[in-house]
Amino acid sequence: MFLIRLVVKNAFRHTLRSFLTILGITVALLAFGLLRTVMDAWHIGVEASSATRLVTRNAVSLIVPLPLSYRERIRGVPGITYVSYGNWFGGIYIDEKNFFANFVVEPESYLALYPEILIDPGQKNDFLRDRKGAIVGRKLAERFNWKLGDTVTLKGTIYPGEWEMVIRGIYDGARPDTDLTTLLFHFSYVDETMKKTTPSRAGQVGFFMLGISDPDLAGEISRAVDATFKNSQAETLTETEKAFQLGFVSMSEAILMAINLVSYVVILIILAVAANTMAMSVRERSAEFAVMKTLGFKGPAIAALVLGESMILSLAGTSLGLALTAPLAQAFGSTLSQYFPVFAVSRQTILLGLFSGLFVGVAAAAVPAWRVWKTPIAESFRRIG
Secondary structure, eight states: OHHHHHHHHHHTSSHHHHHHHHHHHHHHHHHHHHHHHHHHHHTHHHHTOOTTEEEEEESSOTTSOEETTHHHHHHTSTTEEEEEEEEEOOOBSSSGGGOOEEEEEOHHHHHHHOTTEEOOHHHHHHHHHOTTEEEEEHHHHHHHTOOTTOEEEEEETTTTEEEEEEEEEEEEESSTTOOOSEEEEEHHHHHHHHHHHOGGGTTEESEEEEEESOGGGHHHHHHHHHHHTTTSSSOEEEEEHHHHHHHHHHTTHHHHHHHHHHHHHHHHHHHHHHHHHHHHHHHHTHHHHHHHHHTTOOHHHHHHHHHHHHHHHHHHHHHHHHHHHHHHHHHHHHHTTTTOSOOOOOHHHHHHHHHHHHHHHHHHHHHHHHHHHHSOHHHHHHHHO
């Protein structure tokens, strides 16, 4: 008990220096946590992917459409339980700054493929019956204060024109990583309009979503689907939903690598700050440690005291930083919800932050503790003189 009290008192012997060290570690841990959360938010689509869903698109590019007539041939491939389809609509609500994801889909099969989309049965039936109906995620509805029955007009970019639709449902997520910032409406609404205005663009989809019975057969089923359309005018590329999402993430790989690198540079910075504090503290107390050795304290015991002081400062800053990370991330995510639909601190980020704090505490004390341990008593006194 005496040694613990001694360690605590020595850790805060210089109050201002200890406070600034803890503050530096706190700020650094906050930065580390937010950067890691940005990385997680970027990968949220990958994490939310299901092993029982495949995506079929044009082998040339995602922006090149596929004939809707492929649907029946895909449905005939063994192992496929559902076939849905849709396209990125890319509509603008009022102006560009109000960006949010919006898709046209075949609603019944699409909702069957995504059980994580939770919607009231009555609202779902209203949506399915109304060709001009739409459903929106809870966060998106709250962002624009939309209510059931409201009329929303999107300006088409891929499909020119003003597209009016009525909010028939507001969905929630069965999982924390479900995207609640998306608007979905009927593919038939767009397709039938195209038949009247631009017939050459009718009957084309951007992707097919496939539900499969056995995730272990994903590779075999993908090859079978692509073989069905081999040497056709529109060959297909079928992959798991996770691989499909990773394709989008890889487009930003350079940015993600930079963010990842910066997050670890932050750890090195706090290590330098903590190591400097411990080195100064030990150098100032050379005589004190020499007296302790004279009184019978062994080198390992004194080194343990130095390590304890370092751990107290490091863990105090780490605890404070991790405690503030979640509320700060929530505020950050609310402000940028149009870019990051899900912005939550993961358990892995917390564990990495805690491990980083422990690492900094040990590493910062390593050299000073070793020097205190090995320095002879006479040499310690000579330094004072």
